[in-house]
Amino acid sequence: MTALVILGIYLGLLVLLGALAGRLSRGTSADFQLASHSIGPVLLLMSLFGTTMTAFALVGSTAEAYRRGSAVYGLLAAGSGIVHSACFYFIGTRLWAWSRQHGYRTQIEFFRDRLQSRLVAAVLFPVLVGLVVPYLLVGVLGGGEVASQVTAGAFAPSGTFPGWFAASNHGLPRPLASAVICLVVLAYVFIGGMRGTTWANALQTLIFITLGLVTFLVVARGVGGGDSLWASLVTASAAVPPDKLGTAGVPKLVWFGYLLVPLSVGMFPHVFQHWLTARTAASFKLPIVGQPLCIAAVWAPCVLIGLWATTPAAGLPTGVRDNEILGLMVARHAGPVLSGLLAAGVLAAVMSSLDSQFLCLGTLFARDLVPGLTASGRLSERAAVRLSRGFIVAVVVATWLLSLVTPTGVFSLGVWCFSGFAALFPLVAAAVFWRRLSAPAAVAAIVTTAATWAGLFWHSGFGTAKGYAFPPLPGSDAALGLGLMGGLGHVLPPLPPVVLLVGLSTIVLVGVSLVTRPPDEATLERFFPRGGRGP
Amino acid sequence: MQAPPHSEPALPLRARSTNTAAARQALLWLALAGLVLVQQDYAGWWDAPAIVLGFVPRPLAIQVGVSLAAAAVWWGATRWCWPRDLEAIDREPPGDGGRR
Numbered sequence: 001m002t003a004l005v006i007l008g009i010y011l012g013l014l015v016l017l018g019a020l021a022g023r024l025s026r027g028t029s030a031d032f033q034l035a036s037h038s039i040g041p042v043l044l045l046m047s048l049f050g051t052t053m054t055a056f057a058l059v060g061s062t063a064e065a066y067r068r069g070s071a072v073y074g075l076l077a078a079g080s081g082i083v084h085s086a087c088f089y090f091i092g093t094r095l096w097a098w099s100r101q102h103g104y105r106t107q108i109e110f111f112r113d114r115l116q117s118r119l120v121a122a123v124l125f126p127v128l129v130g131l132v133v134p135y136l137l138v139g140v141l142g143g144g145e146v147a148s149q150v151t152a153g154a155f156a157p158s159g160t161f162p163g164w165f166a167a168s169n170h171g172l173p174r175p176l177a178s179a180v181i182c183l184v185v186l187a188y189v190f191i192g193g194m195r196g197t198t199w200a201n202a203l204q205t206l207i208f209i210t211l212g213l214v215t216f217l218v219v220a221r222g223v224g225g226g227d228s229l230w231a232s233l234v235t236a237s238a239a240v241p242p243d244k245l246g247t248a249g250v251p252k253l254v255w256f257g258y259l260l261v262p263l264s265v266g267m268f269p270h271v272f273q274h275w276l277t278a279r280t281a282a283s284f285k286l287p288i289v290g291q292p293l294c295i296a297a298v299w300a301p302c303v304l305i306g307l308w309a310t311t312p313a314a315g316l317p318t319g320v321r322d323n324e325i326l327g328l329m330v331a332r333h334a335g336p337v338l339s340g341l342l343a344a345g346v347l348a349a350v351m352s353s354l355d356s357q358f359l360c361l362g363t364l365f366a367r368d369l370v371p372g373l374t375a376s377g378r379l380s381e382r383a384a385v386r387l388s389r390g391f392i393v394a395v396v397v398a399t400w401l402l403s404l405v406t407p408t409g410v411f412s413l414g415v416w417c418f419s420g421f422a423a424l425f426p427l428v429a430a431a432v433f434w435r436r437l438s439a440p441a442a443v444a445a446i447v448t449t450a451a452t453w454a455g456l457f458w459h460s461g462f463g464t465a466k467g468y469a470f471p472p473l474p475g476s477d478a479a480l481g482l483g484l485m486g487g488l489g490h491v492l493p494p495l496p497p498v499v500l501l502v503g504l505s506t507i508v509l510v511g512v513s514l515v516t517r518p519p520d521e522a523t524l525e526r527f528f529p530r531g532g533r534g535p
Numbered sequence: 536m537q538a539p540p541h542s543e544p545a546l547p548l549r550a551r552s553t554n555t556a557a558a559r560q561a562l563l564w565l566a567l568a569g570l571v572l573v574q575q576d577y578a579g580w581w582d583a584p585a586i587v588l589g590f591v592p593r594p595l596a597i598q599v600g601v602s603l604a605a606a607a608v609w610w611g612a613t614r615w616c617w618p619r620d621l622e623a624i625d626r627e628p629p630g631d632g633g634r635r
Contacts (some may be wrong), residue, residue, distance in 0.1 A: 073599070082574065245586070245593070259574070
């Protein structure tokens with residue numbers, strides 16, 4: 001019950017924070033969507049980092065370290081430290097500068113203007129929304145799972161109280177916990193807008209970094225059981241099976257594939273929106289330097305906890321599900337107060353991504369779809385706002401319903417989602433650095449990405465196939481089931497999906513650009529002035 | 536019209552400045568390539584299971600080192616390779632940019 005009360009207080013505080021930010025609102029849509037471009041370096045770092053770290057980083061990394069071993073840090077965290085900052089430095093600052101000059105608030109507005117094409121906008125909108133949904137699922141699943149684990153026993157029978165939720169060990173059932181998380185995030189996003197979201201992100205980033213380190217120390221004491229912290233750390237790691245310590249067995253192509261996954265940050269619509277909140281270009285400097293350090297501060301302890309979970313002293317039952325591992329480790333090795341606090345930390349990481357995604361969905365809808373309706377006089381401004389909020393709620397409800405039937409783990413789902421966004425990275429990189437990029441090429445690359453991603457995701461059993469690669473080996477059952485496509489295995493090695501997606505998207509983008517016309521010279525001059533500014 | 540005396544060295548200075556900026560950009564790309572090479576473990580330095588510093592698996596220790604090195608490289612990039620046009624844009628008022 002203690003953990004439940006702490007979680008309740010924390011969620012209430014977030015709604016209050018949103019309300020406070022809402023009172024400081026200037027009442028304009030620019031303030032609601034971009035906090036009037038007023039965010040300085042510290043808040044920008046915390047909001048960008050908080051946005052890019054979700055259940056994937058905490059729940060997913062712990063689970064993957066439990067399954068795969070210490071290689072998981074090298075596969076994703078170290079590469080992210082290099083690539084995220086590169087995206088901020090090379091792409092983010094440019095998009096910020098152009099948005100400041102030309103007044104963009106969404107990615108779609110930028111691409112429509114840069115390529116002078118409404119078709120690009122029409123094609124990109126559903127693809128971005130479609131890829132954000134699995135990202136939302138990562139948060140909804142991961143947050144709900146942890147809240148369910150740490151509240152176990154809160155509704156146990158006592159006296160005349162019959163006890164609820166026996167099926168979830170008398171804790172909050174996962175679907176109910178997920179629903180509560182969604183409702184709280186919706187509340188402070190609707191009340192506080194981007195300012196509330198940024199404040200909440202900053203608070204939550206501080207909380208999950210701090211509590212993540214506390215979790216690490218408490219679990220180390222619990223698993224190691226030594227006289228001192230140092231002795232506990234040494235004892236806990238000494239019991240880790242040797243096959244979890246090295247990285248042997250991870251193919252080089254997989255290492256390379258995981259380096260491409262963080263490119264997704266360059267195309268996340270919610271990260272784009274956070275970039276635009278920056279007060280100055282110089283505000284980017286701290287996030288560029290701080291992102292690798294913050295990633296290390298969160299991922300390294302989680303990977304160690306995942307490794308310790310493999311030891312007998314961790315006391316985990318056999319057959320434990322991936323998403324349960326962090327919650328179980330916290331519940332078993334921390335007291336009820338600390339469990340509640342630590343669960344609040346995990347929820348902080350989850351919600352600091354969900355809020356930005358909710359807000360960005362509303363902004364995309366309000367800026368890119370609704371104006372087409374209002375121009376014809378069919379909707380008032382107020383009705384448009386209501387419709388945008390309705391759109392967010394509809395997407396969140398759809399995500400929650402999907403979370404009831406999603407069979408895959410948080411880590412796998414996250415990698416699939418990021419792979420889709422990474423495949424769109426060549427588009428934004430070309431838009432920033434390549435004058436020759438054409439609108440037909442952009443449309444072709446977006447459609448190719450969407451179709452290939454959907455096909456591979458389906459073929460992988462919706463992300464359930466571990467270590468999925470395409471094309472399958474010639475002669476295998478998977479290859480035979482693909483008919484003519486199965487023959488691809490004769491000309492290509494089995495590739496991680498992200499390598500295939502990014503490669504295909506790049507080939508289509510470059511190939512079609514070379515045989516079609518780029519935007520007119522006047523448009524290009526606005527972005528790449530000769531002898532003047534430009535990337 | 537005769538150019539003012541102080542304008543004479545402007546071109547060489549600008550050329551020198553451009554060369555310096557290009558050299559710094561090249562260094563940045565070189566450093567990033569080095570980081571990626573280490574991160575990708577092409578040398579196979581940490582295939583074998585081992586624990587260093589008492590409790591940290593060797594691959595984890597090396598990759599955390601890559602993260603720290605990445606922060607150092609990016610600090611250098613923001614210090615010595617920051618695009619000049621961004622500084623100029625910072626000094627300008629934001630444009631209304633024509634709503635699309």
